[in-house]
Amino acid sequence: QVQLVQSGAEVKKPGASVKVSCKASEYTFTGYYLHWVRQAPGQGLEWMGWINPNGGGTNYAQKFQGRVTMTRDTSINTAYMELSRLKSDDTAVYYCSRDPYSAFPLTFYGMDVWGQGTTVTVSS
């Protein structure tokens, strides 16, 4: 069935980088935007940015600009989110989610499929 499968849990030291993958299956990978959303322990959802797999265009939340990089490999239907210069408050569950869209004007239809989440722990 349609699903997004993320890579496993990571433990990193402050100042390091982490790269999380998100593999899509059973749908046209380039037909949907992919968002990255994180959730710190006991906190709400926080949008980090999106990538358009069709062309690779990105839009990052201002908070993460300069620290996050979103890429994709269409040959294996996989998207990646790399976060650098990690701090303890980057400890969170990181989700990818797909979003149908219309291009002109850009209109989303809601994040209808989510990955299972990847726990990233930043600790010295």
Added chain:
Amino acid sequence: SYELTQPPSVSVSPGQTARIPCSGDAFPKQYGYWYQQKPGQAPVLVIYKDSERLSGIPERFSGSSSGTTVTLTVSGVQAEDEADYYCQSADSSGTVVFGGGTKLTVL
């Protein structure tokens, strides 16, 4: 940037109607979306484009929009509806924002 404001909590008895508002300057120009999240699980899209219900979502979930507020309504609340609910919107450049979340408690 813009913000979406939700009440931190809403409590109702089983069978009653729960209404969760979400206000922000993004509305009504932009659409509102609603997600349900249960502990330890990924969010689930419930309502998209203000009032469209995703296939498979029970009919007791509905969405509406009025002025700068979108509202999620759960009619005939059941114990299984106890969860956190998040509203979401996006501006014309595709920058996305989530509300702070509302914990729905079924008494």
